[in-house]
Amino acid sequence: MSNRILIIGAGYAGMLAATRLERVSEPFTMVNKDPYHYFTTLLHEAAGGRGEPTHYTVQIKDVLRKPTSEVIVDEVTKIDRERRVVVGKSGEYSFDYLIITLGWVPEYFGIEGLKENSLVLRNVDTAAHIRNHIEQQFQAYLSDGDETHLRIVVGGGGLTGIELLGELLDWVPKLCVKYGVNPSLVDLQNVEAMPNILPQVSATLREVAVQTLTERGATLRTNTKIVKAEPGVLHVDGAEPIRAGTIIWTGGVRANPLLAEAGFTVDRRGKAKVNAYLQSVDDERIFIGGDSAWCEDAEGKPVPPTAQAAMQMGKVIGDNVSSHIHGQPMRMLTLKNKGTLASLGPEVGVGDAFGIPVKGVAAGLAKEATKVEYLWELGGLRLVADKTGEVVHI
Ligand SMILES: Cc1cc2nc3c(=O)[nH]c(=O)nc-3n(C[C@H](O)[C@H](O)[C@H](O)COP(=O)(O)OP(=O)(O)OC[C@H]3O[C@@H](n4cnc5c(N)ncnc54)[C@H](O)[C@@H]3O)c2cc1C
Incomplete structure (x- = not known):
């Protein structure tokens, strides 16, 4: 056989x-x-403008190099x-x-219009799309003065949504400088149906995350259920519709x-x-x-x-x-549960590594370490050396 x-x-x-x-x-x-493998867990970095989307990929044939391994795109x-x-x-x-x-x-949970009227963070192409879309909204604001262009809503307060929010909080001030926009006009919101964000981390660390994100200017709207989406509008239960230039769905x-x-x-x-x-x-x-x-x-x-x-x-x-x-x-x-680490921007985060609670810069560093570990696992020293200059900032 x-x-x-x-x-x-x-x-x-x-x-x-x-x-x-x-x-x-x-x-x-x-x-x-695609001919490449992409690092899904880092896509928020690509969407938030930290590095070029191609920095978060490796050619499959650079990893699977044996002549008996056939790769078909x-x-x-x-x-x-x-x-x-x-x-x-x-x-x-x-x-x-x-x-x-x-x-x-x-997963859109059957919410009317959500698929058609939101962006998603699924691969390097969609990460690039989010990034370009946000820049275009800044340009649109400069041309018509409508502040709605400067509202960004991230639906879903899990790992993906919160890591993306943290990254955007770091990038948006840079965009404001680039386009000469007053930072106080930018409104970054997270909308989550459950009572808490980041269900994966302990209550104490969750508080740290909430405090870090809100101090940096984000609005966290928990217990807020999205019921319908239309172009540029999210309808939520029990509150005014949210008009926004950018709507991103990470909720399922x-x-x-x-x-x-x-x-x-x-x-x-x-x-x-x-x-x-x-x-x-x-x-x-x-x-x-x-x-x-x-x-x-x-x-x-x-x-x-x-x-x-x-x-x-x-x-x-x-x-x-x-x-x-x-x-x-x-x-x-x-x-084996190695723990969960959520980055809240390039240098800080919260979570636990092998059961030990970590926050702030230590969590940010621990997250960086997981990237090196993965590259090592995939391609040993050769791949770590190839990619660290581009992807891993240690
Ligand atoms: C922004 C973000 C941050 C995350 N952070 C973390 C984290 O910190 N820690 C953690 O543990 N998890 C994290 N996750 C979750 C994690 O990325 C996923 O659980 C993981 O990617 C699942 O791996 P997989 O191999 O099943 O699928 P994927 O990594 O999604 O790979 C599927 C592959 O199949 C290919 N493919 C799909 N459809 C087709 C098709 N029809 N034909 C050919 N090829 C196809 C895709 O192109 C892709 O290469 C995060 C996810 C996101 C989006």
């Missing part, structure tokens, strides 16, 4: 699965939308489990073993819809059910990882949609596919 391994999606889970397969010289084909449009092929816009790719690591898409994620369309057993967020070895419960030769997987940890709690979970899952999948092929025992996912 042949063992063609196909990986779809070169995110955190896909790249780590691939590097593990390379380690044991297992040939594979990887299909990804194509967008997957269908997973045909019966025919054992993946259909892309430019071709069809057959497999014996399939690794699905297609990540996430925004769901799995790539291709999984449900392929008939996998999925949860309400479209994630496909896997067992402890990360095999699909519907097919033992299909492994699913990262934000595409519906997976529970040893205590039966759902594995959260985070990069650190995706990376750990990717490694388990790479090892298990190889073990399955060679009739060796597979290993279960035992998730």
Whole structure:
């Protein structure tokens, strides 16, 4: 029996699965939308103007360098489990073993008009779009004097929304200098339906985050539910509509819809059910990882949609596919929580690293350290040396 391994999606889970397969010289084909892998966890930096969007990418072929590793740039449009092929816009790719690591898409929770009337932070292109859009709003203000152009609303007070807000708080004053705009006219708001922002961090650190963000000029509107969006307007429950030049939605994620369309057993967020070895419960030769997987940890709690979970899952999948092929025992996912760090701008943050609460500059430095650790994991010293000048500021 042949063992063609196909990986779809070169995110955190896909790249780590691939590097593990390379380690044991297992040939594979990887299909990804772009020729590069991007650092999703740093996209807020790109959107907030800290670095050029291309600084947050690495060419896949610079990481997966073995001649037996084939990389194809194509967008997957269908997973045909019966025919054992993946259909892309430019071709069809057959497999014996399939690794699905297609990540996430925004979840709009059925809120009317939100998809059509908001920007999202999904990849380097959307990060660049947010950045250009905000600059265009400053230019529009200069031409018509309408202060609404200078209001930026970030919907969602989770990690993504708060990290983006922190980054914008740093960038906006620079834009004001560039365009000669009075900084007091700029209004940066975060709108969150729940009573608190950053549910991932402790109450004490959350207070630190609230204080840091509000002192720097942001308005945090918790207990505020978005009910409808129209061009340039967010309607919220129990308050006046918010008119804004920029509306960004970060409030929810769901799995790539291709999984449900392929008939996998999925949860309400479209994630496909896997067992402890990360095999699909519907097919033992299909492994699913990262934000595409519906997976529970040893205590039966759902594995959260985070990069650190995706990376750990990717490694388990790479090892298990190889073990399955060679009739060796597979290993279960035992998730190690390394903590959560939320940056609140280039130099400060809050969170915990391995259970130790950190805030301020220490948290900012700890976040920077995770970037180096990831580059090391992906490509060793060579990649750290290649990218640190561009991405990692230590
Ligand atoms: C701004 C931001 C900050 C974050 N910060 C943190 C953090 O600090 N810590 C943390 O742990 N998590 C963080 N997260 C969450 C984390 O980034 C995700 O959980 C993680 O990216 C999921 O990894 P993945 O491998 O499942 O998918 P992804 O990394 O999303 O990769 C999916 C890949 O599949 C490709 N793809 C998608 N559809 C197709 C298709 N149809 N055809 C071909 N290719 C396709 C994509 O281009 C991409 O390369 C953050 C997320 C955001 C947006």
